[in-house]
Amino acid sequence: MRRTLIVPGSLAGSPPRRHRTTVARLRALLLVVAVVGCAGSAPAAGVPSCADPDGDGVDVIDAANVLRAAVGLPSTCASAPAACDLDGMQGIDREDALDVLRRTVGLAPTRDCLPRLQLTAVVRDLDHPLFVGAAPGDTSRLYVVEQGGRIRLVKDGAVAATPFLDLSGAISAGGERGLLGLAFHPQYPTTGRFFVNYTDRAGNTVVAEYRRSAADPDVGEPVATRIFFTVTQPFANHNGGMLAFGPDGLLYVGLGDGGSGGDPMNNAQRLDTKLGKILRIDVDAYPTPPAGNVIGGDPDVWDFGLRNPFRFSFDRDTGDLYIGDVGQERFEEIDFEPPATGKHNYGWRITEGTHCFDPPSGCNLTGVTLPVAEYGHDDGCAVIGGYVYRGTRIPGLVGRYLYADFCSNRIWSFVRDGARLTSQVELTDDLDPTHALGGVTSFGEDAAGELYVVDGPTGLVFRVDPE
Amino acid sequence: MRAFGTFTAIAFFLAGCGGGGGGHGDTNQVEPTSTPVPIATATPIPTVNLVLTLSSSVGVAGASFAVGYEAGRGSFTGSGAQTQCHLGSNDTLAVNDDDAGTLKVAILPADPTRAPILALPTTLTCSFDETGGSVTSGDLRVASKKIGVVDGSGVVVAGDASRLDVR
Numbered sequence: 134m135r136r137t138l139i140v141p142g143s144l145a146g147s148p149p150r151r152h153r154t155t156v157a158r159l160r161a162l163l164l165v166v167a168v169v170g171c172a173g174s175a176p177a178a179g180v181p182s183c184a185d186p187d188g189d190g191v192d193v194i195d196a197a198n199v200l201r202a203a204v205g206l207p208s209t210c211a212s213a214p215a216a217c218d219l220d221g222m223q224g225i226d227r228e229d230a231l232d233v234l235r236r237t238v239g240l241a242p243t244r245d246c247l248p249r250l251q252l253t254a255v256v257r258d259l260d261h262p263l264f265v266g267a268a269p270g271d272t273s274r275l276y277v278v279e280q281g282g283r284i285r286l287v288k289d290g291a292v293a294a295t296p297f298l299d300l301s302g303a304i305s306a307g308g309e310r311g312l313l314g315l316a317f318h319p320q321y322p323t324t325g326r327f328f329v330n331y332t333d334r335a336g337n338t339v340v341a342e343y344r345r346s347a348a349d350p351d352v353g354e355p356v357a358t359r360i361f362f363t364v365t366q367p368f369a370n371h372n373g374g375m376l377a378f379g380p381d382g383l384l385y386v387g388l389g390d391g392g393s394g395g396d397p398m399n400n401a402q403r404l405d406t407k408l409g410k411i412l413r414i415d416v417d418a419y420p421t422p423p424a425g426n427v428i429g430g431d432p433d434v435w436d437f438g439l440r441n442p443f444r445f446s447f448d449r450d451t452g453d454l455y456i457g458d459v460g461q462e463r464f465e466e467i468d469f470e471p472p473a474t475g476k477h478n479y480g481w482r483i484t485e486g487t488h489c490f491d492p493p494s495g496c497n498l499t500g501v502t503l504p505v506a507e508y509g510h511d512d513g514c515a516v517i518g519g520y521v522y523r524g525t526r527i528p529g530l531v532g533r534y535l536y537a538d539f540c541s542n543r544i545w546s547f548v549r550d551g552a553r554l555t556s557q558v559e560l561t562d563d564l565d566p567t568h569a570l571g572g573v574t575s576f577g578e579d580a581a582g583e584l585y586v587v588d589g590p591t592g593l594v595f596r597v598d599p600e
Numbered sequence: 601m602r603a604f605g606t607f608t609a610i611a612f613f614l615a616g617c618g619g620g621g622g623g624h625g626d627t628n629q630v631e632p633t634s635t636p637v638p639i640a641t642a643t644p645i646p647t648v649n650l651v652l653t654l655s656s657s658v659g660v661a662g663a664s665f666a667v668g669y670e671a672g673r674g675s676f677t678g679s680g681a682q683t684q685c686h687l688g689s690n691d692t693l694a695v696n697d698d699d700a701g702t703l704k705v706a707i708l709p710a711d712p713t714r715a716p717i718l719a720l721p722t723t724l725t726c727s728f729d730e731t732g733g734s735v736t737s738g739d740l741r742v743a744s745k746k747i748g749v750v751d752g753s754g755v756v757v758a759g760d761a762s763r764l765d766v767r
């Protein structure tokens with residue numbers, strides 16, 4: 134099934150970043166990062182803010198520009214879309230313009246603005262963290278995956294000295310290898326079951342099940358209760374690594390195409406291998422495949438045509454699946470999948486993003502599901518798929534999908550509204566005004582749906598907070 | 601402001617207790633009585649339509665200005681966004697009267713894909729409640745004019761507000 138392609142205009146080029154302010158630099162020194170948002174004190178001249186894309190105060194000129202943007206005409210909103218899409222949820226439309234017009238004459242706004250955000254460092258001194266997550270229903274604990282093989286327990290904000298699990302003796306780490314993924318059973322509080330994805334000493338992918346210690350809920354038993362499968366990795370890179378339970382209670386596994394470059398074995402398009410796939414398994418019935426998987430190949434295949442789905446997530450409210458698929462040399466992509474659809478071919482190696490890869494032109498897109506968002510390598514090198522925010526601390530962020538790039542550390546966001554993307558906004562200078570992030574390796578959610586950003590090189594985990 | 605003046609007396613007739621009690625005939629009837637009760641009714645406030653003419657020698661992609669008036673002589677009919685004003689064109693109007701001497705006005709093109717600038721000249725007509733004597737358009741003071749013009753790159757930028765004439 135082909136999908137309507139909507140390429141975020143703000144991502145296709147190199148949108149100018151917002152000017153950094155002295156105040157913002159000071160904030161960053163405190164490791165608290167602020168957004169130049171819509172509320173608060175009067176903006177400095179030239180700094181866009183809510184309803185004020187030209188940054189000189191809200192006036193009829195702003196209203197005229199928002200109205201022009203709403204109907205597709207040139208405007209100052211081109212360089213400051215977030216300032217014009219007031220609520221950040223519908224795209225820039227006439228209601229935004231009318232709202233700015235109301236503000237011009239001193240009337241109360243009819244639309245809320247995108248909230249002011251900040252990144253707050255909540256965990257420090259980690260060793261190359263790659264993921265953060267939580268067990269269902271447990272709001273007191275976070276679990277941070279370190280590439281070297283440890284799962285660190287963060288309990289009530291403090292990192293436990295004893296790792297929750299230490300697989301460092303069983304894995305190979307470095308480059309794209311290591312302990313790459315963690316997921317908790319949907320009934321973890323009672324079952325104590327959790328699942329990991331790592332590359333073993335030989336560099337092959339292992340998906341295994343462990344259990345929480347019966348004697349101490351803050352540690353896991355060191356021996357796996359089950360190895361679901363081991364996948365031979367022909368090359369060291371493109372190991373995928375993500376694990377997540379879907380709304381159907383089944384475990385989804387991201388596996389890359391086996392590595393090298395250009396998928397030389399065409400693994401992603403072949404159905405007889407787990408490589409280049411999103412797999413879907415029933416942890417209670419394995420190896421019996423759940424109904425609905427792709428038929429005629431490896432029984433665990435759910436989606437195919439993926440190069441390296443390092444991070445994906447389910448919208449905990451809708452069940453929609455968002456996949457960040459790392460590209461080759463030109464394009465990074467976000468794929469979207471409605472709940473319980475599966476069997477999508479996301480194109481690799483026929484396509485890279487929305488563009489032909491092999492062959493480089495005239496490729497056959499029959500049956501290919503193109504990404505809903507892409508960006509070129511002028512803006513980064515490796516997409517880090519994120520989450521749709523469903524927390525409660527930032528009401529204005531609810532329903533918004535955030536994702537990032539590992540190399541540029543740029544952070545973007547959009548809202549999927551039916552068949553289209555709206556309100557594509559870059560949040561980089563809002564969340565990281567001094568560009569202090571060293572390399573975003575993952576986003577994560579806690580049990581309450583609050584959102585986190587994992588910075589591998591600096592060993593920090595940040596929570597996305599309202600300012 | 602609303603003024604209340606004359607009183608009008610309305611008689612209320614109290615119906616007596618009729619009853620059908622038998623046996624007493626007409627002797628049981630109560631003669632109806634009337635009691636005058638005064639209640640207030642509003643005296644219509646004089647209102648007048650004040651008309652401002654807007655014109656410009658340049659294309660205006662958006663305009664705003666403030667209209668000052670003597671609050672002691674009344675205010676524009678309605679308040680805030682409900683102030684009773686309308687344009688002589690189809691352009692989009694926002695108004696906000698603070699009932700204390702200032703009416704703020706902002707105007708955008710109705711559909712910039714069809715007409716990127718305001719349809720000028722046009723008129724702005726607002727109803728004014730004269731609670732302190734008669735008021736004419738000449739009593740209004742236009743200030744804080746601001747206009748936007750489309751520049752060479754197609755975006756709206758601040759223009760020379762003196763090119764907008766409001767009188």
